[in-house]
Amino acid sequence: MILASLLTDFGDGVRFIFEARESRAGTVEVGGLGEIGHLAANHLQVSFLAVAVAIAVALPLALWLGHKGRGEFLAVSLSNVGRAVPSLAIIAFFVAFLGTGFTNICFALILLAIPPILTNTYVAVRQVDRDIVDAARGQGLSEAQIVRRIELPLALPTIFGGIRLSSVNVLATAIIAPLAGYETLGTPILSLNVYGFAGAIGAAIVVALLTLMADAGFAGVQRLTTPKGLKVAKGDRRGVRLWPRSPRSVQIP
Amino acid sequence: MSGAPLIAQGGFVRDRAGESSCVADNGFCLDWISKNLDRYQTPFLEHVYLVVVSVAIGFVIAVALGLLAHRRRWLIGPLTGVTGALYTVPSIAMFFLLQPLLGRGNAPAIVGLAIYTQVIIFRNVITGLAGVPKEMVDAAAGMGMTPNQRLFKVEVPLALPEILAGLRIASATTVGLAAFAALAGAGGLGQQLIVSSLIVFKSNVVVAGGLVTLLAAALDLVVLGIQRLLTPWRRAVLA
Numbered sequence: 001m002i003l004a005s006l007l008t009d010f011g012d013g014v015r016f017i018f019e020a021r022e023s024r025a026g027t028v029e030v031g032g033l034g035e036i037g038h039l040a041a042n043h044l045q046v047s048f049l050a051v052a053v054a055i056a057v058a059l060p061l062a063l064w065l066g067h068k069g070r071g072e073f074l075a076v077s078l079s080n081v082g083r084a085v086p087s088l089a090i091i092a093f094f095v096a097f098l099g100t101g102f103t104n105i106c107f108a109l110i111l112l113a114i115p116p117i118l119t120n121t122y123v124a125v126r127q128v129d130r131d132i133v134d135a136a137r138g139q140g141l142s143e144a145q146i147v148r149r150i151e152l153p154l155a156l157p158t159i160f161g162g163i164r165l166s167s168v169n170v171l172a173t174a175i176i177a178p179l180a181g182y183e184t185l186g187t188p189i190l191s192l193n194v195y196g197f198a199g200a201i202g203a204a205i206v207v208a209l210l211t212l213m214a215d216a217g218f219a220g221v222q223r224l225t226t227p228k229g230l231k232v233a234k235g236d237r238r239g240v241r242l243w244p245r246s247p248r249s250v251q252i253p
Numbered sequence: 254m255s256g257a258p259l260i261a262q263g264g265f266v267r268d269r270a271g272e273s274s275c276v277a278d279n280g281f282c283l284d285w286i287s288k289n290l291d292r293y294q295t296p297f298l299e300h301v302y303l304v305v306v307s308v309a310i311g312f313v314i315a316v317a318l319g320l321l322a323h324r325r326r327w328l329i330g331p332l333t334g335v336t337g338a339l340y341t342v343p344s345i346a347m348f349f350l351l352q353p354l355l356g357r358g359n360a361p362a363i364v365g366l367a368i369y370t371q372v373i374i375f376r377n378v379i380t381g382l383a384g385v386p387k388e389m390v391d392a393a394a395g396m397g398m399t400p401n402q403r404l405f406k407v408e409v410p411l412a413l414p415e416i417l418a419g420l421r422i423a424s425a426t427t428v429g430l431a432a433f434a435a436l437a438g439a440g441g442l443g444q445q446l447i448v449s450s451l452i453v454f455k456s457n458v459v460v461a462g463g464l465v466t467l468l469a470a471a472l473d474l475v476v477l478g479i480q481r482l483l484t485p486w487r488r489a490v491l492a
Contacts, residue, residue, distance in 0.1 A: 002354075009353035083422065084469045086429030089462035092446045096458035172343030176433075179452050189345060189436070190447070201353070204346035215341040 013201025016188075023194050030188070030195050031202065040206060043184040046102065046177060047170045050109035054166060057110070058118040059159070066125025066155075067147050075122035082115030087173045091180065100181030108180070112173055113166040120162025124155030156225040164218035171211045185210075282456045290460070293445070297464055300441035303431045304472065307363045308424050311370030316416065318371070319378025320404065329379060336372040344369065344430045348437035362431070362439035369430055370423040377419025381412030414487055417480040421473055428469040442468075 020032030029035075065071040094108040128151050136150045175186035185207045188199035195203075275282040315336075322328040342350075344365060351361035385408045393407045409416075432443035445461035446452055481487075 006353050083429075084425050084466065084473065086432050086462075086465045086469065088429070088432040088443055088446050089465050092452050092458045092462045095452050096455045100453070168341055168343075172345070175343055175345045176447070179447065179449055186345070189349060197352075200349050204349040208342045208346040208350065211343055211346075212338065212341055215338075 009197070009201060010205075012198040013205055016195075016198040016202035017206060021198075024196050025194070028194075031199055036185075036202065036206060039183060039185045039187055039203070040210065042182070043171070043174050043177075043186075043207070044210070046106055046109065046182060046184065047167065047174050050106055050170050050174075051113050051163065051167050053106075053110045054113035054117055055163060058114045059121055062118045062121035063125060063147055063152065063155075066122045067143070067151060069126065071122070072126075075119050079115045079119035082112070082119075087112055087169065088176065091173065091176055095180045102182050105174075105177045105180040105182045109170045109173060109177075113170050116165040116169070117159070117162040120165070121155060121159045124158035125151045127158075128154045153227055156227075157222045160218055160222040160225055164215060164222065167214050167218060168211055171207070171214060175207060276456070279453065279455055281459060285456050286460055293442070293460055293464060296440060296442045296444055296461070297468075299439070300428070300431055300443075300465070300468060303359070303362055303366060303434055303439060303441055304424065304427050304468070307366035307431075308370055308420070308427050310363065311367035311423065311427075312374055312420055314367065315371045315374035315419075316378055319375050319382070319416075320409075322375075322379060323382045323404075323408075332375060333372075333379075336375055339368050340372040345433050345436055348433060352437065357438035359439045362434035362437040362441075365437070366427050366430055366434065370427060373423045373426065374416070374419040377415050377422075378412065381415030381419075382408055384415065385411045410484075413484050414480065417476060417483065421476040421480070424472045424476055425469045428465060428472060432465050 016031040017036050018033055020029045020034065022028075023030045062075065065075060090112060091105070091108050094104050098104045098107070132154070133146055133150060136146050141149065174184050175189060177184045178187045178190050185203045188195035188203040189207075192200055276285050318328075318332055322332050339347075347365045347368065348361050351365055355361040355364060389407055389411065390403055393403045398406065431441055432446065434441050435443035435447050442461050442465050445457055451457050451461075
């Protein structure tokens, strides 16, 4: 009985993804691959742009701060503040005070995406073994070369861990972008009276799959970018720890 | 965009819109806030209820899973994978995907929120227990403690700071996620923000958004206090 109604609800949601139907009021056609595809494209577009800008801003800054060993307070407190301020509150503040539209929602998502990337990059660079950096310096590498050839490659897996976290957050938060006047996969979820429950379930399935795929993709990149030497060092539990305990280990100082 | 006409359509703002020009102009209206603060009481209490209940349930389950996986090491991989994947599903999507099974209201919200606490607390339980020095466990075994005694009298107390750090992060995160629980029909402060006519009203956003943020900060301090109380030996080290 319960199973049957479960199958009906999810089946209806899946059908919504593939076949257009009349809206609840019967005035327009909703759903179907065309609309879902359009909404998904919008969703990915705003998310991709936000994460790209966040990387462009946070990565160089954090590499530089980490290399100099400065701004620890900034890097750490930013991640704590980022965690404490709920994403809905950030979006709401942007909408209420700066207005709706693509640019504003994009800015809000950028703001959301920066802390994990900044903190992970900073921590990753700081945890590069100082002996390695000293050895590189002794071999005559310039500071810029040290950052590019030593610190960045060793920090890369953790940096991608940050980008992964940001992407997942941004994809999740873009669901509420329709509140800021930008149509995403959140539209069927937020406009239940137009799209119906099937629309919400269908969109929820699509957005969940997109997020899981992005997460898995970045996890793969994270593994691929881990230098061979680090994989060995990680395997050897008694070895000198070159590596943060876990890229996604959570700890408040 | 001009917020005024939208505000006039909105839920509880409508009947007060005519009251002051500040509200009609969508300014930041202290007088409106002070007059309407009582309207946030129920959503605030609903929010606290959702967070406390789901974090409590989530904590018990995650710690149990953590202790189990500490004994049966092969469980660590699968459990980390499953909790991590569940954590990746956007909360709003989760709240809807649970509805065919649990209906609308508190049930999908609490189950969803409890699921999100799993990954954080479970991971911290595992790292906390793994960080206990082996010599201490050996010494306890040498004193004749049974495996259960070792676990509950030596390992868990020593892992407590890390476990409670997980609880701290889980509660702050849950406060933020619970803002979306309104979409599951569970109310809370998010109810004041997810309606397009309310999200453009500055005074409302300041109060509702501010309360959510303050709640996250307050809960963080409460758990920090618990952490200090339960691990008095750490204070000496930190001081």
